[in-house]
Amino acid sequence: MKVSCLIFFLFFSLFAVAQTTPTPKKKLVVVNSYTQYRAAIKSNPNNELVEIKKAIPGISLDIRYATKNNFMQQVMYKQARAFARKPVVESLKKIQKELNKKGYGLKIFDGYRPYAITVEFYKKASDKNFVANPAKGSKHNRGCAVDLTLINLKTGKELEMPTPYDSFSAAAAAKYEKVSPEAKKNRNFLISIMAKYRMNVLENEWWHYDFADWKNYDLMDIPFEKL
Template sequence: MPMTRLASTLRALAAAAAALLAVTAGAPGASGATGTSETAGSSGPSTSTGPFSPTAPQEFVVLRTVAPTILHDIRYITPHNFMGEPVDGYEQPLCVLTRPAAEALRRAQWTLLRQGYSLKVYDCYRPQRAVDHFVRWAKDLADERMKAEFYPRVDKSRLFTDGYIAEKSGHSRGSTVDLTIVKLPAEPTGPYVPGEKLVPCYAPQGERFRDNSVDMGTGYDCFDTLSHTDDPRVQGEQRANRQLLKTTLADVGFTNLPEEWWHFTHKPELFPDTYFDFPVSWRSVIGH
């Protein structure tokens, strides 16, 4: 990408990020309330203090303050996810991560911008209460309102057995992120209308939910073996796009979860044994 075009792209992305920042800063719950930072335990797996603790350890940051050009599509604050409703613990559409993970994403973003692409995050730090919400939903076998899109070939009774839902998530440790690549200039993501006809997440890109991601072969959070990063059925451009994401992130210290092309963890993790539960909001990290 010529430098003049790169500069224009960066200015446009920065302006968009600034506008989003202004909107989120004024949203309910962004008053800046602070409290004593939690300290991560080191003697074994633990959950951070109190289910409603408002603050994160000082090692956590909001991604936009570190890498403002990375695009955001935080699905779990919306009803467009595998449960069909906003998820507990998501108060604002933010990506919160440990600082090393956020800084690594900034380096990956610079690499992709030079090639005419941008990263886009779907989910970052995930409170334990959100994981608990997933577990409650998975146990309610009667609630299949989003099955046709997110798990059409999987019986809901097998979500735990097949590993799609678990009682703990690496996301709650703060160094794991779900993300994709978007070709610049970014097209808008299609609006989701609750109750609309759902299309399987593995359908051809032109048929499934309109996401501005490059074609990865499936949509985000597709509970299907086609989501495995190196599934041999995924070839051509789709496979090349997955490999571009994987290699770009590997170069800055991220490891991919083989079962999910979108899932990456920055190593070494700052908090490998602690599952935090502060909400996803500005007030959780403000004042750091």
């Protein structure tokens, strides 16, 4: 009986220790070596960060973080360029083609974002719900997220949406109901056509779309100037 009690006590003690021992945190891997990045492309061409405007000449750009017209109110990018992983750009190319047939097009606000920029955003953002936590990194850092809207091809003007880009208001949410019928129609149309090509809207930002296979790509901290 005593032996049985002892065995039970030892088992219970080991179980308790196992339950209270903290799981070691997985180290965040961020690729900041251009050589390592080139090697990754050699092993898998899909790892390439493709310049969106070069791949889709008809697409419109408004790279806000290369200006002071952004929530940070300061220039964050040295160059007004937009990049994304090869499969993401292929999806955007198909979306743009389908939109063009209807008289619309895409306007890109942001694509790949170097990790160091995400760190700066998190330090200075007044509302942390609208910026990625550097502890996990952003899908923008993986080259697998794009911020965008729709434009009318004839006028070049943006279609009405619930909020401006990078708004921190509740109306920025993808399913927010209290918006004009026109804004809701345009927003839902954009969400639908993006999803058709495996680009999924972020719940609290109607303009932000994540590539379905983002988990296959590393966080990156290569500046635009090197790409």
